[in-house]
Amino acid sequence: MFTVPVLDIKSDPLDVLLAVVGYRLSMLADSDNEEFQQLLADRQVVIEIASEEADIARHFSFDNGQFEQKSGAAEKADLTIKFKDSMTGVKLLTKGSLPAFMTAVQEGKLSIEGDYSLMMWFNKLAKHIVPTIPEECEPYINKAKPYAYKAQQFAEHWVGVAKHKLGK
Numbered sequence: 001m002f003t004v005p006v007l008d009i010k011s012d013p014l015d016v017l018l019a020v021v022g023y024r025l026s027m028l029a030d031s032d033n034e035e036f037q038q039l040l041a042d043r044q045v046v047i048e049i050a051s052e053e054a055d056i057a058r059h060f061s062f063d064n065g066q067f068e069q070k071s072g073a074a075e076k077a078d079l080t081i082k083f084k085d086s087m088t089g090v091k092l093l094t095k096g097s098l099p100a101f102m103t104a105v106q107e108g109k110l111s112i113e114g115d116y117s118l119m120m121w122f123n124k125l126a127k128h129i130v131p132t133i134p135e136e137c138e139p140y141i142n143k144a145k146p147y148a149y150k151a152q153q154f155a156e157h158w159v160g161v162a163k164h165k166l167g168k
Contacts, residue, residue, distance in 0.1 A: 008071040014051050014086035015071070017093060018058040022069030024129045025060065029067035036128050039121070040065045047122060048077035049093075053085040079114040079122070087159075098123055 009019045028036045043062045050057035050073065059074035060067070074080075083089035088109050092100055098119065104110035112119065133141060 010056060010071075012051070012054050012056050012086050014049075014054065014083065014089040014093075015056045015058060017090055018049055018056075019069070019071075021093075021126075021129060022058065022060060025125065026067050026069070028125075028128055029065065033128065036125070037065065039125055040067070043121075045079070045118060045121075046074045046077045047118060048074045048080045049089070050080065050082045051084075051086045051089055052082055056086060077114060079116075079118040080112070081119075082111045082113075084109045096123075096126060 009015055029040060031037075040062055042064060044064060045062045046059055047062075048057060048059040057073040058069060058071055059077060060069050061074075083092070083104075088104065092104055092110065101110060101112075101119070105112060
Protein backbone atom coordinates (compact mmCIF):
# COMPACT_ATOMS: atom_id res chain seq x y z
CA MET A 1 0.00 0.00 0.00
CA PHE A 2 1.27 3.44 -0.95
CA THR A 3 1.41 6.00 1.84
CA VAL A 4 1.96 9.71 1.30
CA PRO A 5 4.79 11.06 3.45
CA VAL A 6 4.23 14.34 5.24
CA LEU A 7 6.26 17.02 3.51
CA ASP A 8 6.95 20.67 4.06
CA ILE A 9 5.02 22.19 1.13
CA LYS A 10 4.80 25.94 0.67
CA SER A 11 1.88 27.60 -1.09
CA ASP A 12 4.22 28.62 -3.92
CA PRO A 13 2.99 27.09 -7.23
CA LEU A 14 6.40 25.67 -8.11
CA ASP A 15 6.79 23.99 -4.73
CA VAL A 16 3.30 22.50 -4.98
CA LEU A 17 4.01 21.19 -8.49
CA LEU A 18 7.35 19.72 -7.42
CA ALA A 19 5.78 18.04 -4.39
CA VAL A 20 3.13 16.45 -6.62
CA VAL A 21 5.82 15.33 -9.08
CA GLY A 22 7.69 13.85 -6.13
CA TYR A 23 4.59 11.97 -4.94
CA ARG A 24 4.13 10.52 -8.41
CA LEU A 25 7.80 9.55 -8.71
CA SER A 26 7.51 7.85 -5.32
CA MET A 27 4.49 5.88 -6.52
CA LEU A 28 6.33 4.87 -9.69
CA ALA A 29 9.44 3.85 -7.73
CA ASP A 30 7.23 1.54 -5.64
CA SER A 31 5.40 0.17 -8.70
CA ASP A 32 6.12 -2.82 -10.91
CA ASN A 33 6.53 -0.62 -14.01
CA GLU A 34 9.54 -2.38 -15.58
CA GLU A 35 10.49 0.48 -17.89
CA PHE A 36 10.55 2.94 -14.98
CA GLN A 37 12.44 0.49 -12.77
CA GLN A 38 15.11 0.11 -15.48
CA LEU A 39 15.58 3.88 -15.53
CA LEU A 40 16.18 3.87 -11.76
CA ALA A 41 18.48 0.84 -11.70
CA ASP A 42 22.11 1.53 -10.81
CA ARG A 43 21.52 5.27 -10.40
CA GLN A 44 22.66 7.33 -7.45
CA VAL A 45 21.61 10.85 -8.31
CA VAL A 46 20.36 13.97 -6.54
CA ILE A 47 18.47 16.54 -8.61
CA GLU A 48 17.56 19.90 -7.12
CA ILE A 49 14.93 22.18 -8.63
CA ALA A 50 14.62 25.72 -7.31
CA SER A 51 13.33 29.25 -7.86
CA GLU A 52 15.61 32.23 -7.26
CA GLU A 53 12.95 34.87 -6.53
CA ALA A 54 10.69 32.71 -4.38
CA ASP A 55 13.53 31.08 -2.44
CA ILE A 56 11.98 27.68 -3.13
CA ALA A 57 14.00 24.49 -3.48
CA ARG A 58 13.13 20.81 -3.49
CA HIS A 59 15.42 17.92 -4.24
CA PHE A 60 14.84 14.41 -5.50
CA SER A 61 17.20 11.59 -4.50
CA PHE A 62 17.42 8.42 -6.57
CA ASP A 63 19.43 5.60 -5.02
CA ASN A 64 19.44 2.25 -6.85
CA GLY A 65 15.67 2.05 -7.28
CA GLN A 66 14.80 3.97 -4.11
CA PHE A 67 13.33 7.46 -4.34
CA GLU A 68 13.02 10.27 -1.80
CA GLN A 69 12.08 13.92 -2.05
CA LYS A 70 12.83 16.68 0.43
CA SER A 71 12.01 20.34 0.72
CA GLY A 72 15.00 22.66 0.63
CA ALA A 73 18.36 22.68 -1.08
CA ALA A 74 20.40 19.50 -1.35
CA GLU A 75 23.75 19.22 0.41
CA LYS A 76 25.29 18.10 -2.87
CA ALA A 77 23.23 17.94 -6.05
CA ASP A 78 24.41 16.22 -9.21
CA LEU A 79 22.13 18.54 -11.20
CA THR A 80 20.60 21.84 -10.12
CA ILE A 81 17.87 23.50 -12.17
CA LYS A 82 17.16 27.02 -10.96
CA PHE A 83 14.30 29.05 -12.44
CA LYS A 84 14.23 32.84 -12.41
CA ASP A 85 10.82 32.70 -10.73
CA SER A 86 8.22 30.11 -9.78
CA MET A 87 5.80 30.71 -12.65
CA THR A 88 8.59 30.28 -15.20
CA GLY A 89 9.36 26.96 -13.53
CA VAL A 90 5.74 25.86 -13.58
CA LYS A 91 5.31 26.79 -17.24
CA LEU A 92 8.49 25.05 -18.36
CA LEU A 93 7.96 21.93 -16.29
CA THR A 94 4.36 21.47 -17.40
CA LYS A 95 5.36 22.05 -21.01
CA GLY A 96 7.90 19.23 -20.72
CA SER A 97 10.02 20.37 -23.66
CA LEU A 98 13.81 20.15 -23.57
CA PRO A 99 14.15 22.73 -26.39
CA ALA A 100 12.03 25.13 -24.30
CA PHE A 101 14.43 24.56 -21.38
CA MET A 102 17.42 25.38 -23.58
CA THR A 103 15.72 28.53 -24.90
CA ALA A 104 15.01 29.59 -21.30
CA VAL A 105 18.71 29.11 -20.47
CA GLN A 106 19.67 31.38 -23.38
CA GLU A 107 17.11 33.99 -22.24
CA GLY A 108 18.40 33.93 -18.65
CA LYS A 109 15.14 32.54 -17.23
CA LEU A 110 16.81 29.34 -16.09
CA SER A 111 20.24 28.19 -15.01
CA ILE A 112 21.54 24.64 -14.97
CA GLU A 113 24.55 23.45 -12.97
CA GLY A 114 26.02 19.98 -12.90
CA ASP A 115 25.75 16.99 -15.18
CA TYR A 116 23.65 18.07 -18.19
CA SER A 117 23.15 14.44 -19.26
CA LEU A 118 20.89 14.07 -16.22
CA MET A 119 18.43 16.43 -17.92
CA MET A 120 17.90 13.80 -20.62
CA TRP A 121 17.60 11.03 -18.00
CA PHE A 122 15.11 13.03 -15.90
CA ASN A 123 13.12 13.81 -19.05
CA LYS A 124 12.77 10.05 -19.63
CA LEU A 125 11.49 9.67 -16.05
CA ALA A 126 9.09 12.57 -16.52
CA LYS A 127 7.37 10.83 -19.43
CA HIS A 128 5.95 8.39 -16.85
CA ILE A 129 4.65 11.04 -14.43
CA VAL A 130 1.33 11.77 -16.13
CA PRO A 131 -0.73 8.57 -15.99
CA THR A 132 -2.59 7.31 -19.03
CA ILE A 133 -6.20 8.46 -19.03
CA PRO A 134 -8.68 5.59 -19.43
CA GLU A 135 -10.54 5.86 -22.72
CA GLU A 136 -13.93 5.92 -20.98
CA CYS A 137 -12.89 9.07 -19.05
CA GLU A 138 -11.78 11.10 -22.09
CA PRO A 139 -15.26 12.54 -22.90
CA TYR A 140 -15.52 13.94 -19.37
CA ILE A 141 -12.05 15.44 -19.53
CA ASN A 142 -12.80 17.01 -22.91
CA LYS A 143 -15.93 18.59 -21.40
CA ALA A 144 -13.89 20.01 -18.50
CA LYS A 145 -11.06 21.48 -20.62
CA PRO A 146 -12.89 24.70 -21.62
CA TYR A 147 -13.66 25.41 -17.96
CA ALA A 148 -10.06 24.78 -16.96
CA TYR A 149 -8.93 27.18 -19.70
CA LYS A 150 -11.33 29.89 -18.46
CA ALA A 151 -10.13 29.37 -14.88
CA GLN A 152 -6.52 29.69 -16.03
CA GLN A 153 -7.27 32.97 -17.84
CA PHE A 154 -9.09 34.27 -14.76
CA ALA A 155 -6.19 33.34 -12.48
CA GLU A 156 -3.57 34.86 -14.81
CA HIS A 157 -5.56 38.11 -14.96
CA TRP A 158 -5.78 38.45 -11.18
CA VAL A 159 -2.15 37.46 -10.66
CA GLY A 160 -1.25 40.23 -13.11
CA VAL A 161 -3.43 42.72 -11.20
CA ALA A 162 -1.81 41.69 -7.91
CA LYS A 163 1.72 42.04 -9.36
CA HIS A 164 0.83 45.47 -10.71
CA LYS A 165 -0.52 46.57 -7.31
CA LEU A 166 2.64 45.26 -5.60
CA GLY A 167 4.86 47.02 -8.14
CA LYS A 168 6.37 43.85 -9.60
